[in-house]
Amino acid sequence: MTAKPLITLKGVNKYYGDYHALRDIDLTINEGEFFSLLGPSGCGKTTLLRTIAGFEEVSSGVLMISDTDMSGVPANQRPTNMVFQSYAIFPHLSVAENVGFGLRKSAMSKAEKATAVEDALQMVGLAGYGARAAHALSGGQRQRVALARALILKPKVLLLDEPLSALDRKMREQMQVELIKLQRDVGITFILVTHDQEEALVMSDRIAVMFEGEIGQLGDPEDLYRRPNSKRVADFIGLMNFLPARVADDVSEEVAAKPAKPLGLIDRLKQPFAPVSGPKALPEYKLGVEVQVPGLGRAIVPTSQVPKGLRQAECIVGIRPETLSLLFAGEKTDKQTVDATIDEVVYYGDMTYYDVRIEGIAEPIRLAMKNLIGRPVLEVGVTTKVIWDERSLVVLAPE
Amino acid sequence: MKRPRLAMSERRRAALLLSPPFLYAVLLLALPLFAIVLFSFWTQDFMTIDRTATLDNYREVFATEKWVPGAGLWENLQTIGNTIYLTLLGRSLYVSLFVTAVTVILAFPVAYFISFHVSPSRKSLWLFLITIPFWTSYLIRVFLWKVILGYNGVVNASLINIGLIDEPLTFILYNINAVIITLAHAFAPFAILPIFVALEKIDRSLLEASQDLGETRLRTFFRVTLPLAMPGVVAAVLIVFIPTIGDYVTPALMGGAGGQLIANMIQTQFLALNNAPLGAALALTAMVSVTIIALVFIWLNRKWLRART
Structure with missing residues (x-):
């Protein structure tokens, strides 16, 4: 259009x-x-x-x-x-x-x-x-x-x-x-x-x-x-948790170790006739900005979610409640988790909002869980794990 | 048996609260009115009152000749005509209608200005200023108009000094014009206030909506503001029209020989001529005339408003 x-x-x-x-x-x-x-x-x-x-x-x-x-x-x-x-x-x-x-x-x-x-x-x-x-x-x-x-x-x-x-x-x-x-x-x-x-x-x-x-x-x-x-x-707009944090620098990290490390451009220039060692999987790199969030840990946030000029500085990290989730008993995850204690439960019928306390973070964090079948509504005081995803972090300049 | 007693006491309380105004209304409104109605069917027999019921008073008000009992109704109706009372009543109605028109037409812009162009914090001050004339008595205000309009009064002296006229104007005092001017001034606040209230109630976004829909300010006034202010205008008309018919102070003081109205005649009948029954008949005639005109006015207004919707 x-x-x-x-x-x-x-x-x-x-x-x-x-x-x-x-x-x-x-x-x-x-x-x-x-x-x-x-x-x-x-x-x-x-x-x-x-x-x-x-x-x-x-x-x-x-x-x-x-x-x-x-x-x-x-x-x-x-x-x-x-x-x-x-x-x-x-x-x-x-x-x-x-x-x-x-x-x-x-x-x-x-x-x-x-x-x-x-x-x-x-x-x-x-x-x-x-x-x-x-x-x-x-x-x-x-x-x-x-x-x-x-x-x-x-x-x-x-x-x-x-x-x-x-x-x-x-x-x-x-x-x-x-x-x-x-x-x-x-x-x-x-x-x-x-x-x-x-x-x-x-x-x-x-x-x-x-x-x-x-x-x-x-x-x-x-x-x-x-x-x-x-x-x-x-x-x-909507609900968002705000955490004080620090932006480090742009990073590109290799995610998974590959069977054979391919030659870099410099190396290849150095050894133009080195044999090509069979078919290899290309390495995966994680591009982003490193952000240290006290209480959660280190995160690589997509570059688009970090203001351009904001590097090596204090910042605020925003997390939407629905991008966090609780790890219920019997469930497993390969994502990052952090220990938390439930501080407040607000039941909405289709959703339950939990306020959880995480060590190292002053204010309780709010998260929203869909009340799926078989999923209990947890009670105040229960200790559990919170699953978070670094891709959901929004890095904002401090006000 | 607590509940019935409670109900009783509430009823009693309501009766207690209502009875003073009710008694007041009966004693001071209904009874005198009833007395006037009664009187109008009696006759004055020199010093005493003849209490046989008769229509003689009304005949005198309406008919130029004596009612002939033997003649038919139509012949007798034809004698209705140009009595002094009807002349005075006609003049009274004319003055009242004229005063009403002048007052309401002049009051509307004032009310409009206060409602639309005075900042909200100043509105009560303006209303207060408008009521200032009431601080002096009605009589004194009438006399003040005498000073203003008199032969050597403020108006004439000013105009002569400016050089606009050589001789004092005489058509502004001791005639109907003077009565109209004085009454229009006296009743102005009564017209301004209801119109102001009606204008205040108009949602200002209606005026914006009208302009948004393509109308100019003037058109908006005629299509939105005026129809919505109509209840206030009707109230103003009635509030001014009804009491001006009964006013006898202003015509007595300002009207001169040719400016006397029906109210003066009623007063004369009651006091000077000692003919209370005829005075009562005149008063009732005037009252009924005002009622009819007011009802016709309300009916026309309703019809006009309905024709628009």
């Missing part, structure tokens, strides 16, 4: 008096993309969305939508439509009038408008609701009306300001799936603002994680989850 940029922000700043709400935002959002702005409250994500919608003017910098500079273009003339957090359904109008609100100036005839409204309602699963009073709708239905009302105008961008935060969990999960489907069907760029990392991971093609008016990291969900670039991103 070729990504065609639709919205471009260059050096966008926004001040409210002395308060610096957006700091030098550089961002490109592509056509047909489901893009999420994720961050804690007050990080500027809603301000950024409202800037794109035209409710806030940028203090400096350029905002372009389809190669048109948006400075001085009011909200009612931008090719964007918004689904508000409160849905902003007009209480004095019926469902159909709400959906058709933006069609006043369109050239369509009355009958065409009515058809368009019915189609839009159909699209969001509210066919036949047109005559209802808007104030009599449930939260989920209001949400759908707000969606239909925005999409009927066929905007280039649909802006969604925490659209699911007011719904209960079941409804939220259902709407997430529906929104993804809807976005695929209509092919419009969606920009979603959310503070719910799970929602962002589930729905988005790309996510920008924002902190204090800046974009902390920009990437696809897997990127953000597996390769967070800072402790605050790692901390915000």
